[in-house]
Amino acid sequence: MSAPQKLYEGKAKIVYTTDDPEILLAYFKDDATAFNAQKRGTIQGKGEINNTISTHLFKLLEAEGVPTHFIDTVAPNEMRVKRVKIVPIEVIVRNIAAGSLCKQTGIAVGTVLEPTLVEYCYKNDELGDPLLTGDRLFLLKLATPEQLDEIKTLSLKINQVLSEFFDKCGITLVDFKLEFGYTSEGQLVLADEISPDTCRLWNKGETDPNLRVMDKDRFRHDLGNVESAYQQVLERVLAQTKMS
């Protein structure tokens, strides 16, 4: 048995190698960053919460026919995942207008987006993850038109599954970010994580714009009660998973 080697450390996770070259270990950290790491902090218990929420959502998606990199959960903060070649695109799926969309377009926060908006950003911290046009994406050879088509179709399917699930949890899935990768066999799979770090989640029925927020916007905008909001999302996800 060779000791695990740190392969990569990102803002929220550390990825280690394992004895099997096709399997990696993802360790979820409590560290939180926002605004391209200009704001840094710690959310107590976040690693464990996000690992657990991601585990349940990956299992749900797999059961609904969406291939993911998830293998199993081996510790409170750790999951084993398939080694993939990450597509350097962040896919943003938006059901309701919020965040950068509102800042950049003037659309009012809370506007229902029909049809769902799917956007692509260049996964490149140095450049600040800029929004891409389709043509720029092809120019940079980040994906072929066929690959992008498959990524969009899968993203919309994921949105359908997650929106329905969160709705049953009493949570509105406002928007979220996805990352995809290719396995050594060339299969496109969902990678990274799905958690309150990567989704905007609003407490259904709560109209107060500060009280309704159950995601990283509480950290980004210093709204307080960050840990308890993440904990509340976890509890609802667990309760709903048990019921279904």
Ligand code: UDP
């Ligand atoms: N998001 C993310 N990582 C990023 C950028 C965005 O997980 O690097 C998520 C974010 O939490 C939100 C959605 O993607 O759920 C849309 O984010 P937006 O483009 O509005 O950017 P923001 O306003 O968060 O800067």
